[in-house]
């Protein structure tokens with residue numbers, strides 16, 4: 001059986017190099033026969049696409065998509081910083 | 084001289100699917116800021132189609148826009164064309180050079196460029212060995228040298244350095260230690276510390292931390308959109 005570290009590395013490269021994703025900011029871990037994806041992205045479609053690419057790179061593993069969709073907020077008064 | 088209000092964001096990573104979704108957050112920017120700085124990774128793949136979206140999102144704003152490109156903007160090997168498209172809509176794109184903006188009589192100087200990696204003092208790549216390593220380190224060294232010259236020659240009331248890669252480790256907290264050499268280089272901070280600046284802003288480290296400081300005491304802000312969680316950071320100088 002392929003060591004989980006190599007599977008994780010392959011998924012990480014696929015996310016970075018696949019032209020559908022080019023995603024460098026996702027954390028990939030293989031634990032207990034499952035593939036965990038964690039990080040923040042800007043939309044639900046993107047979250048699902050990343051899981052698709054990961055699944056193709058690691059067939060046979062259950063993908064746990066723990067990526068969070070980040071909503072961009074308007075800057076609020078009081079969040080500005082005086083340097 | 085009055086305070087200057089700096090808005091800054093990086094890593095918006097726009098593509099056609101996000102068209103118009105960022106711009107809604109810019110409707111009041113004229114009330115909040117005097118300038119908007121874009122810290123690179125404006126596109127996802129560095130294509131001209133994506134650059135068109137970037138140009139449309141940031142055109143015709145009530146404040147001047149100054150940008151640098153990021154590694155994603157280089158991916159399709161069209162950085163010059165992307166910069167030209169942004170320039171056409173009035174965005175000033177810096178490539179290891181300076182611009183001085185007049186804000187109600189105050190001269191705001193911005194020195195900017197993509198920056199590059201290599202790591203941080205004591206734990207970094209050095210200019211030694213195979214040509215591939217020398218090319219990697221040499222790229223960062225040349226950039227740092229150009230920033231030093233640009234800062235030395237800069238005549239302005241307030242001085243900001245705009246980068247994509249991080250000059251310090253402080254703003255990387257949250258990123259895995261193993262990838263620090265790909266997130267930035269201390270050579271960038273060293274150059275800025277030598278010539279002085281009031282603020283450094285950068286992006287690239289999506290999982291990092293907003294606030295840091297150089298060894299010489301210059302404030303550093305990581306304005307990557309996923310770090311900020313808000314449309315842009317606002318800093319008064």
Ligand SMILES: [Fe+2]
Pocket residue numbers: 094096124153155287289
């Ligand atoms: Fe980025």
Ligand SMILES: [Fe+2]
Pocket residue numbers: 124153154155247286287288
């Ligand atoms: Fe980047």
